[in-house]
Amino acid sequence: MPALRLHFLTFLSVLILLAATVAAVPLAARPWQVSSSPDNSPVVTKVEPPNWWLRLTPQLMLLLSGRNLEATGVTCNLQDLGVERTQATAGGNYLFVWLKLGSELKSGTAVCRINTPTGATSFELPLAAREPTIHRFQGVTPSDVLYLIMPDRFANGDPTNDEPAESPGSHDRSKPRAYHGGDLRGIREHLDYLKDMGVTTLWLTPIVKNGATEDYHGYGAVDLYAVEPHLGSLREYQELVAAAHQQRMKILFDIVPNHVGPKHPWANKPPLPDWFHGTVQQHLNSSAPVNGTFYGEAKNQGHDLFEAIVDPHAPARLWQNLTEGWFVDTLPDMNTENPMVAQYLLQNAVWWAESSGLDGFRVDTFPYISRQFWSRWHAALRRIYPQLTTIGEVFHPDASVTSFFAGGRKQDDGIDTGVSTVFDYPMYFVLRDVLLNGAPVGRIADVLRHDALYPRPDNLVTFFGNHDVARFASAEGSSAAKLKLAFALTLTLRGIPQLYCGDEMGMPGAGDPDNRRDFPGGWREDSHNAFSEQGRTREQQQLLAHVKELLRLRREHAALRDGRLWHLFSDETSYVFARESDEERLLIIFNNSKAREIDLILRDTPLQPVVSATRLFGEASVKRSATGLHIDEPAQSLSIFVLN
Numbered sequence: 001m002p003a004l005r006l007h008f009l010t011f012l013s014v015l016i017l018l019a020a021t022v023a024a025v026p027l028a029a030r031p032w033q034v035s036s037s038p039d040n041s042p043v044v045t046k047v048e049p050p051n052w053w054l055r056l057t058p059q060l061m062l063l064l065s066g067r068n069l070e071a072t073g074v075t076c077n078l079q080d081l082g083v084e085r086t087q088a089t090a091g092g093n094y095l096f097v098w099l100k101l102g103s104e105l106k107s108g109t110a111v112c113r114i115n116t117p118t119g120a121t122s123f124e125l126p127l128a129a130r131e132p133t134i135h136r137f138q139g140v141t142p143s144d145v146l147y148l149i150m151p152d153r154f155a156n157g158d159p160t161n162d163e164p165a166e167s168p169g170s171h172d173r174s175k176p177r178a179y180h181g182g183d184l185r186g187i188r189e190h191l192d193y194l195k196d197m198g199v200t201t202l203w204l205t206p207i208v209k210n211g212a213t214e215d216y217h218g219y220g221a222v223d224l225y226a227v228e229p230h231l232g233s234l235r236e237y238q239e240l241v242a243a244a245h246q247q248r249m250k251i252l253f254d255i256v257p258n259h260v261g262p263k264h265p266w267a268n269k270p271p272l273p274d275w276f277h278g279t280v281q282q283h284l285n286s287s288a289p290v291n292g293t294f295y296g297e298a299k300n301q302g303h304d305l306f307e308a309i310v311d312p313h314a315p316a317r318l319w320q321n322l323t324e325g326w327f328v329d330t331l332p333d334m335n336t337e338n339p340m341v342a343q344y345l346l347q348n349a350v351w352w353a354e355s356s357g358l359d360g361f362r363v364d365t366f367p368y369i370s371r372q373f374w375s376r377w378h379a380a381l382r383r384i385y386p387q388l389t390t391i392g393e394v395f396h397p398d399a400s401v402t403s404f405f406a407g408g409r410k411q412d413d414g415i416d417t418g419v420s421t422v423f424d425y426p427m428y429f430v431l432r433d434v435l436l437n438g439a440p441v442g443r444i445a446d447v448l449r450h451d452a453l454y455p456r457p458d459n460l461v462t463f464f465g466n467h468d469v470a471r472f473a474s475a476e477g478s479s480a481a482k483l484k485l486a487f488a489l490t491l492t493l494r495g496i497p498q499l500y501c502g503d504e505m506g507m508p509g510a511g512d513p514d515n516r517r518d519f520p521g522g523w524r525e526d527s528h529n530a531f532s533e534q535g536r537t538r539e540q541q542q543l544l545a546h547v548k549e550l551l552r553l554r555r556e557h558a559a560l561r562d563g564r565l566w567h568l569f570s571d572e573t574s575y576v577f578a579r580e581s582d583e584e585r586l587l588i589i590f591n592n593s594k595a596r597e598i599d600l601i602l603r604d605t606p607l608q609p610v611v612s613a614t615r616l617f618g619e620a621s622v623k624r625s626a627t628g629l630h631i632d633e634p635a636q637s638l639s640i641f642v643l644n
Helices: 002-013 184-188 191-197 234-246 305-309 316-324 339-356 371-384 399-405 425-437 442-453 480-490 538-556 558-562
Strands: 043-048 059-067 073-076 081-089 094-101 108-116 119-128 146-149 201-204 208-210 221-227 250-255 360-363 389-392 496-500 564-570 574-580 585-591 596-601 613-617 621-624 628-633 637-643
Touching: 043 119, 059 119, 059 339, 073 081, 184 234, 191 538, 221 234, 221 339, 234 250, 234 339, 250 339, 305 316, 305 399, 339 371, 399 425, 399 442, 425 442, 425 480, 442 564, 442 574, 480 496, 480 538, 480 585, 480 637, 538 558, 538 613, 558 574, 558 585, 564 596, 574 596, 585 628, 613 621
Parallel strands: 146 201, 146 496, 201 250, 250 360, 360 389
Antiparallel strands: 043 059, 059 094, 073 108, 081 094, 108 119, 208 221, 564 574, 574 585, 585 637, 596 628, 613 637, 621 628
16 A cells, blocks of 8 residues: 555656646547457456547556456557556456656557466547646636526427436436436537626536436446546537636536435446445445534534534544445445555546646535545646645534635645635525525624635635525525525625526426526527527516626626625624725625614725715715715625725
8 A cells, every 4th residue: 555655645746747638539448359268268348538638747647447357468559558467346447547648659549468377458538738728727716797597497408318218217307316318518608698697617416327207417437538428529628618717607526525325336336346435335424423512512502513523623534424325325425545546536526627628626525525535636737737726515614614625725734725715605695695584794704704714715615505495585584685695795795606507597496306407598498598688587587687797897897806805893783884996995784674874984994085985786875974985785785885
């Protein structure tokens, strides 16, 4: 194990800077047999990764699947492509091959011959030059606005892939957990709608091949190097990324290194005995709670494993289920402590980035993987793609937990995860509690008070809805006015805002899967087409206009994108804050209750020199007073002013 770990760290340390993508669809391996004994002759059925690029990495670890692959030797036909070593596993069902890619290696298809005691076979590995990096691997910043799309539920651009031959009975729009027909082409055909709205970055839920008819969501992978056939092909994903870049939009890839689906071939036949944490028959459960009495609470009040892992005094035994347990006790958990697993997952991320030119990764179940893995994975990835953004999912309401996983700072364990940023779940929980349940508005200021815990709080991703929670419009206590306030707060507070597809139409939906309804108009048979103004209801048009106006203001005013945030007033029902850039100061006034007046004292604040205010948005009024500003707030409102 120490030798393997040294090999992996060497691989990470010498990865060279990557600059481009290759649009060509990789060729599949085409094995051939030379043995006269077909029963025990070697067979290669899959090569991972299926292709690679010149001068991207000096080494490459291949995972070959098949049978009778107990190699006595492997040789490749291209000059300056060497085989460093091999390792057959699982009785010859898998063969690991470590290649050395020399600096003089030329483009072409390597044909590598495998000799075994029972015969010989070969496999192919296309090797290509890299393309220029311009407009690729861009990363995201506070100037961006993210838009979450579940491809199967957005638009059906190609009805011919609705039910692939290998997935009979998988397509049925009447069933909430079946495939509905949305695909990558459907997204590409509606980029104009998204561009016109004002979003800049598309986050697609996983597009890799899944195994079950109910895995429309993408989180049950059976092949980490293939696009789900219901969604299209690798070529169509590349075309989508290229089309988005032409529109000056960006693409986030949803990557899931933590686990694969239960139908993955590895589940019952892993490449190594410790490829996973545990086995199908015997494994830990990632959902196990921490007994509430441990932290002095009632016996039936449990703490979650997230809280235990951030406790500097907690031994691994208290939180081991989190990092080694199978998610929802079902999804096979990758053993990222194994250097060969870690190298496989790193190469997979590089392959998707290089194949398409994507701009960042949304990282699923981020805390469920060891922090050491994330530190090494990010360090290697950044040597290749220094601008690429990674956004970690840490689903927890406590900022002391979410900030523990944020990159840019070593925690008490001496580890920096390296992740660019995380989703601001603490703000999500508070925004919903304030707007839907009437919680004190001052709790917004309290969440912001914890920004000191984060190295880069302005990069936190703020949101009020996603594919894992009930739609805001259907939540108890919601209304059209409150939905508008949710958008207004998300688009004026600090951070990188993320919107959920359909919320701009007030789409209803309870918990999973009802929160994943089809976007109206994405299917030719739909009676209403919300992609066009004529197909929207009056209420939908008003809400969309509200969102577009907020996005326009955010685009035109740098202070709303990355200006410093200052608290000015906060209490049970109102929060008044400023966003300040070098060019301007903006005043944002939020009221969650009945109409009221506020006398805002400006002494000893950055706004002390202000003499007047010009309204940009909303219906509040502001006048200069002897001590500062006198504000008249309408009921349930948010207003924006430029301060002079």
